[in-house]
Amino acid sequence: MKTGIFKKTKKRKNRFLDAELFSALDAYDFDCAAKLIQAGADINMKDSDGTPLLTLVIAEENSEFAGELIRKGADVESKDAEGIAPAAAAVIMGCNKILQMLLEKGADPEGRVKRLPGKIKWGRKSACLENGIGIIGNLITLAANRCNTEAIDILLKYGAKTDQRGISGFTPLMALITCIDGPRMKYGEGRAETGAKRQSSSQADIKEAYVKTVRFLVDKGAGVNAANSSGYTPLMLASVNTGADEVIDILLKNGADPAAKNSDMETVLSGAVKRGAGLEIITKLIFAGAEANICLLYTSDA
Numbered sequence: 001m002k003t004g005i006f007k008k009t010k011k012r013k014n015r016f017l018d019a020e021l022f023s024a025l026d027a028y029d030f031d032c033a034a035k036l037i038q039a040g041a042d043i044n045m046k047d048s049d050g051t052p053l054l055t056l057v058i059a060e061e062n063s064e065f066a067g068e069l070i071r072k073g074a075d076v077e078s079k080d081a082e083g084i085a086p087a088a089a090a091v092i093m094g095c096n097k098i099l100q101m102l103l104e105k106g107a108d109p110e111g112r113v114k115r116l117p118g119k120i121k122w123g124r125k126s127a128c129l130e131n132g133i134g135i136i137g138n139l140i141t142l143a144a145n146r147c148n149t150e151a152i153d154i155l156l157k158y159g160a161k162t163d164q165r166g167i168s169g170f171t172p173l174m175a176l177i178t179c180i181d182g183p184r185m186k187y188g189e190g191r192a193e194t195g196a197k198r199q200s201s202s203q204a205d206i207k208e209a210y211v212k213t214v215r216f217l218v219d220k221g222a223g224v225n226a227a228n229s230s231g232y233t234p235l236m237l238a239s240v241n242t243g244a245d246e247v248i249d250i251l252l253k254n255g256a257d258p259a260a261k262n263s264d265m266e267t268v269l270s271g272a273v274k275r276g277a278g279l280e281i282i283t284k285l286i287f288a289g290a291e292a293n294i295c296l297l298y299t300s301d302a
Contacts (some may be wrong), residue, residue, distance in 0.1 A: 058098055090102060163223050225256060227262070
C-alpha cells in the first residue's frame with residue numbers, strides 16, 4: 001500500500017472512531033469510550049454540550065478511567081461550555097484523587113474560576129453550587145466553599161497560596177465567611193449532591209463543616225487581618241454573619257484586629273451594629289478590645 005493511501009485510510013478510521021466515541025459519550029457508555037480511546041479515538045473529544053471526555057469521567061467519579069485519560073495525554077486544561085476546567089470539576093465533585101493526578105500532569109493549582117451558575121450539568125450528572133462571591137476567583141476558594149479541606153491541602157502542596165486573591169480582593173477565608181447559609185455540599189467530604197440530599201444535612205452539620213474549614217485555613221496560614229479591595233477583613237465579614245460566633249472566636253484567638261477599619265473608616269464594631277449583629281457578638285468584640293462608643297450603639301440609618 002502506498003504511503004498516501006495508508007494516511008487517508010488511517011484518517012478515515014480516526015474519523016469513524018471519533019464519531020463512535022461521540023455517540024458513546026452521549027449515551028454515557030464509558031466502557032465503550034475506553035475501548036475507542038485504546039483504538040485511537042480523539043482523547044480530547046467533547047460531547048454535544050461541549051463537555052470534554054475527561055470532565056464527563058470526573059463527573060462520574062471514575063478515578064480509574066480519568067487516570068488512564070490523564071496518562072494518555074488528555075488536555076488537563078480543556079474547559080467545558082461554562083469555562084470550567086477538569087481541576088475545578090474535580091474540586092466540585094470531591095474527586096481529590098483525580099485532582100492530584102491533574103496537578104501532577106501540570107494543571108494550574110492557582111487556576112482561575114469565574115462566576116459559576118447555581119447548577120452545573122455534565123452529562124447525566126449535576127452539581128448544585130453557591131452562585132455568589134464564595135466561588136468566584138480560583139480553585140482554592142472553590143475548595144473552601146465546598147468545605148473540602150483535603151482538596152485545599154492538595155492545592156497548597158502543588159503551589160496554591162492560602163491567601164490567593166479572587167474577585168474584589170477576597171481571599172478564600174473571606175469568601176467562605178460570606179457564605180451565610182453554609183456551603184452547598186455533602187459536609188465533610190466536599191461532594192456535590194442533589195437538592196434532596198443537601199436538605200437532609202442538619203444545620204449542625206453545616207456549621208460544623210463551615211467552622212472546621214475556617215479553622216483549617218487559619219491553621220494553614222490564612223491572613224486573619226488581610227483586607228479586600230474595600231478594606232474589609234475576615235473579622236468584619238464574620239461580625240455581620242449570622243451564626244459565626246465560633247468563627248469570630250477563631251479569628252480573635254489568632255490575632256484578628258478588633259479595631260480594624262475599612263476604606264470608609266467603618267470599624268468592626270460599628271459595622272456589626274449597623275448591620276444588626278446580636279448582642280453576643282457586639283459584647284464579644286468589645287471585650288476583645290473594640291472601641292465602644294455609647295453613641296455609636298444607638299446610631300441608626302433610619
